[in-house]
Structures are given as structure tokens and as C-alpha cells.
Amino acid sequence: MRIGILGGGQLARMMSLAAYPLNIQTRIYEPAPESCAAQVTERIQGEYDDFRALFQFIQGCDSVTYEFENVPIETARWINERVPVYPPPEALRVSQDRIIEKTFLQDLGIRTPAFRAINSRADYDRAIQELGFPFVLKTTRFGYDGKGQMVVKSLEDQEKAWILLGGRPLILEQFVPFDSEYSIIAVRDRSLAIRTYDLIENQHREGILRRSVCPSSASETQKRLARKAAAAVMEKLDYVGVLTIEFFGIGEDLWANEMAPRVHNSGHWTINAAVTSQFENHMRAVAGLDLGSTELLKPVRMLNCIGRMPDRQKICADGWTKYHDYGKSSRAGRKVGHLTLMHSDSIAADSLEELFWKEMADSD
Structure with missing residues (x-):
């Protein structure tokens, strides 16, 4: 089986790596001359309106997915007429425009600002x-x-x-004076089965995700609201694949900020700390396979590396830290990798996190 992926960044890279043990081949389609996903999988370069190159891309593909929501809707629809596209192009249309997106969420009874x-x-x-x-x-x-x-x-x-x-x-x-920021990552397969990961607590700075923690401080009421929202969106869109919704936590309530019809940065910890990663479950869903367990194996923190990677030897000396380098060149404001901290000792984890933030302080 071969799955085509529109886009060639770190999400396509991690999807390709997750597909390999399932004996699923991947092929990416990417306009840029360089791509970190191309380091691990086959690549075809072309613009999203180059239908000759797109036709070459879909040859031999059983289905096609995407790693970001700004793929032109016309491209997704054109491919879907020839090869199934998951999540469906309608999910792209809804998520590409913030007015359409928030109206869609409100129509489902999901509160937004x-x-x-x-x-x-x-x-x-x-x-x-x-x-x-x-x-x-x-x-x-x-x-x-x-x-x-x-x-x-x-x-x-x-x-x-x-x-x-x-x-x-x-x-x-x-502007919502929120208490916390959360995200729910859910996945739905072709048989309509849905699994969700534990609600994730996120911290942003300058609009960029810096830190995700699971399990979160969310209440059971908030967790239930998040699962209900994800299920409603997936049912309405006849969804297949991973879906992410970001929320503001306000008291016991949740207000939706935005949705992403794809694997998500706040779920990168699932590679190491969940039974089945979001990337593997996305590949399973798109390929028509049964979903894997989304159970959390142990408490975890995910730290984004912005601008550059920290010193590998220093940051991994404890033996409990997983180091993920995306193979990108260093650049201010750019996500180039992440760390997954899985210490059983929270004091040790705090100490390592403090070391990480000190080392990364000048990289933005």
C-alpha cells in the first residue's frame, strides 16, 4: 500500500516514519526545493496547480492525505476525483477560513469567542x-x-x-481571558470508530506552541466537552483521520479557538508516551486499518525547539529524554525539533526543563 502526502515538512516526515513499520509506503508532494520529509521518503516536487505533476504523484497511491490545512481546495478536490483524500476536502474548506470555521463550530453547538x-x-x-x-x-x-x-x-x-x-x-x-489552553486530538477510521487522546494542556508564546503537558489539569467536565466537540465535528464532516481542536479553558467551560484537520504539534509526545502515536493512528485510518490504543503510558511533557536544537549530549544525559531533530536548518522562529520528557521524578523533570529553557533563551 502507498499513501500520498501533500506537504513535505516535519508532520509529513513523522507520518512517513510511522507508516514504515506498518509496511505502508509513502510519497510526498512538495513545491519547495528542500523538504525535511524527503530525507525519509520518496518525493515529487511541483506546485499545487501543476496537474501534470500531481497526476504523476497519485500514480500507485491508494489514498492521499495532507500535513497542513492550506492545501488549495481545488487541488484536494481534483485528487479526490481520482484517489480518495482523507480527511475529506470539505474539512479543508471549513478550516481554511476562520469565519467559515467559527460559524461551523457554532452551528454544531460548540462555543467560540x-x-x-x-x-x-x-x-x-x-x-x-x-x-x-x-x-x-x-x-x-x-x-x-x-x-x-x-x-x-x-x-x-x-x-x-x-x-x-x-x-x-x-x-x-x-479576547478571551482564559485560565488554560487545551487541545483534543481524536482519530476516526473508515468504519466510523473514534478514539481520543487525553486532553492536552498547552503553553504558547508569541503565538508559537512552546510546551505541552499530558495529563492536563482539565476537569472531567472539560474533558467530556472536548470529546463531544471532536465527535460532533467528525460526524458532520464524515471525517477519516486525525482531527485536532484547540480550546480556551474558562472555569469549567471550554471555548473552541480553532480546528486543524491533521496531526498536530501538541500531540508529538504520543510518539513516545502513548500506546499508538497520532501519526500511526492517522496512517491506520487513512489506510483503512483498525485504530490502535490511544492510552497514555506515563505522564509526559513535550518541549518545542524553536530556532535551533539544544546540545544533544547535555540534554539527553539523564536517559529519560527523547530527542527529535526534524533535519531542518536553524532559523529564528522556526520549529526545528522537540523533546519528550518522561521522568517519573517531577523534580528531575523540572530541573531538566529549566536547563532547556536557559539554553534556548537566545534562539528566538
Whole structure:
């Protein structure tokens, strides 16, 4: 069996590595001349509107998936007419536009921050009058890792945000004073079976995920709400594969921030600390296989390496740390790898984490 993957970054790399023990071949399709996934699997280079190259890509593929949600919907639909695409192209359409996404979630009864669509300066001024300060102004498409957005707290920031982001479709969202940030990672197979991983607690800085912890501090009520939301989205979209929804925790409630129709950074710890990783379960679902257990093996912390990798010998000296280098060149603000800390001793884990943050302090 061969599964095609649109995109050639670290998620495609980890999907390919997870597929190998299942005797599933992978092939990536990537416009960029360099790709860290190409270090471990076959690659075809081409633009997403190059249908001749895409036709070559799908030859011999039993199904196709993707590693990021900005694959052009026309490309996904064209492929789906020839080879099954999982998750379905409709999941891409919903997640590519923040207005469509939040409307979709609200229609399912999933609470989100209040928002307004912004297509002009008049829309912007009216939305501020209605929702007030503070708020978050975002592009409706293509934003990730804090790009294409700005938190606005004052009249001065209001003008800066419009100068920076105005002139394209935007969304103005109510700023939510959350207690915690969480994500749910769920997977659904072709027989409609659903499995979910434990709710994950996340910490971001400058819009980039820095740290994920499992199990989280979430209540049983919040865990139930997260599972219910994931199941509702998957059923509505006739979903196959891994789905991630990010939430704000507010008291006992959960408000959805955004969804990602793919494997997710906050679930990288599953490679080492779950019975079946999110990557293997995604490959299983896309390939038509039964899902593996999502049980957490032991408490875990995942730390993102931003800009560069830490010293391998120093950070792994304890024997309890898993070191994942994505094979990328160093660059400020770039995710180049992650660490998985699985210490039974929380004091030792705290000490190692402190060492990690000190070493990484200047890499952003």
C-alpha cells in the first residue's frame, strides 16, 4: 500500500516514519526545493496547480492525505476525483477560513469567542463598537504560529493593527481571558470508530506552541466537552483521520479557538508516551486499518525547539529524554525539533526543563 502526502515538512516526515513499520509506503508532494520529509521518503516536487505533476504523484497511491490545512481546495478536490483524500476536502474548506470555521463550530453547538467579519474600515470600526477592547484581529486565511494576527488593547493599537493587517479579509475576535489552553486530538477510521487522546494542556508564546503537558489539569467536565466537540465535528464532516481542536479553558467551560484537520504539534509526545502515536493512528485510518490504543503510558511533557536544537549530549544525559531533530536548518522562529520528557521524578523533570529553557533563551 502507498499513501500520498501533500506537504513535505516535519508532520509529513513523522507520518512517513510511522507508516514504515506498518509496511505502508509513502510519497510526498512538495513545491519547495528542500523538504525535511524527503530525507525519509520518496518525493515529487511541483506546485499545487501543476496537474501534470500531481497526476504523476497519485500514480500507485491508494489514498492521499495532507500535513497542513492550506492545501488549495481545488487541488484536494481534483485528487479526490481520482484517489480518495482523507480527511475529506470539505474539512479543508471549513478550516481554511476562520469565519467559515467559527460559524461551523457554532452551528454544531460548540462555543467560540464572539467574532465579526471585517471587509472594510467601516466593518472594523463597527465591530470595535460592538465587541470593545481588548480583541484579536486576524487574517481569515493562512495565519499560523502567531503570524497574521495582533492583540489590540487600546486606541493606539487599533490603528497599528489596521495598518499592519487591513486591506484583506479579516476576522475580529473577542479576547478571551482564559485560565488554560487545551487541545483534543481524536482519530476516526473508515468504519466510523473514534478514539481520543487525553486532553492536552498547552503553553504558547508569541503565538508559537512552546510546551505541552499530558495529563492536563482539565476537569472531567472539560474533558467530556472536548470529546463531544471532536465527535460532533467528525460526524458532520464524515471525517477519516486525525482531527485536532484547540480550546480556551474558562472555569469549567471550554471555548473552541480553532480546528486543524491533521496531526498536530501538541500531540508529538504520543510518539513516545502513548500506546499508538497520532501519526500511526492517522496512517491506520487513512489506510483503512483498525485504530490502535490511544492510552497514555506515563505522564509526559513535550518541549518545542524553536530556532535551533539544544546540545544533544547535555540534554539527553539523564536517559529519560527523547530527542527529535526534524533535519531542518536553524532559523529564528522556526520549529526545528522537540523533546519528550518522561521522568517519573517531577523534580528531575523540572530541573531538566529549566536547563532547556536557559539554553534556548537566545534562539528566538
